[in-house]
Amino acid sequence: MGGEVNVLIPSLLRPLVADRPELRLAVESAGTTVAALLDVIGGEFPVFNRRLRDETGALRRFVNIYLNGDDVRRLDGLNTAVAAGQEVMIIQSVAGG
């Protein structure tokens, strides 16, 4: 059964997604992952995708992604399954000096 996933965009990256604070993506089937969602977004906004993931597909060290409030690194990383109705939040972590 299909539905939508809401992806919250941090303010610093909104210029890379046409100034949208959030993106609503259709989830057509079970088995969709965070990586697959980012692939869809990256197809339309490739620079945004490069800010989150390096060219090997790995999530950048100081970028955190939360799925319904849980850090995906504590779940199954970018392979964590996403279901319709869930919320994906992207936040920059602590870094720099």
Add this chain to the structure above:
Amino acid sequence: MLGWSNGTMAINQELSNDGQATLLAVGTKKGLWLGTSTDRETFTFTGPHFLMHEIPSIGLDTRDGRTRILVGLRSEHWGPTVAHSDDLGATWQEPENGAITFPADTETALERVWQIQPDSADRPGVVWAGCEPISVWKSTDGGEHFELNRGLWDHPHRTEWGAGYGGAAAHTVLPSAGDPNTIHVAMSTGGVYRSTDAGVSWTPRNKGIGAEFMPGEAPEFGQCVHKVARDPNNPDVLYAQNHGGVYRSDDAGDSWVSIAAGLPADFGFTIMTHPRRSGTAWVVPIKADVERIPPEGRLAMHRTDDAGASWTRLADGLVEPEYNVVLRDAAAVDTAEPVGVYFGTRGGSVYASADEGGHFAEVLRHLPDVLCVRAAVVEL
């Protein structure tokens, strides 16, 4: 292409008069500043561009009848990328899929762009890059897309190359104006490598360069050469600032001789040559590996005009005391007459000299750590 806008109105006012000006680009740990001047003493600056981005590399490409500013930038959060501006920083473009990205088969990700080096005037569009992890890249479209040099990437020495404090990087790429087949690179740590077949194969060229941080005789490779510069007229003459040692080669790197006598210290990061005159080079001595400050807290540039036989201390206009160092790319020369010399410190001061270092003016102060300085004569 992605437009990347910055507030840069002042620079256009500076450029409203016809003629030539000097463009001074200062990359820091937290952004880029751009200045223009008609007297090379008073600059009008804009910035910070790319606030909170580290700017370790800048290339000023004045070929093809335009001034293109290329910057390697890196965010702690959002990673490294390359952007360019053809309007002196008023707007920036970033190729959507990245100018420098490792091919999938390498299973490697770009960490930092350490060097952006436009090739010679008769090879317009060719721009080289040196990156971390240790890699050399070549663009033929003005720096919008680069291709990984496979000869160096697949080099059998790769597993033995190390990392300097700042990371494992190819930090120097020196094409040769007269010979498109000869390119020198320098990496930390690994030392100098030379290709004579346009980058297909690379051989270490470190004979005579010390490696005091390793036991025993200096190896064939593994040195921590910090910067190399080429003589403007004789491409076989090279100057190197090593991690301990200042050297010259007269045979394209086959052998190196010390030219450190006469300097207060042989440690340092940067070395530059004159754009037209053979035998002239500049260094900024740092006391020692274990004491990384200007000798006695007295910052000075030193210039040789006889290929390293003697050195002249240049400190007129520099502030004392100064305990901050000048990093390997935080110094530059322009091509005006007389040649302008520029450098920045890790304490955020930037100095400019319009007379080859005879007198310096502090043109910026209290910036974040200065990582890269480049200067060019631009048409208004």
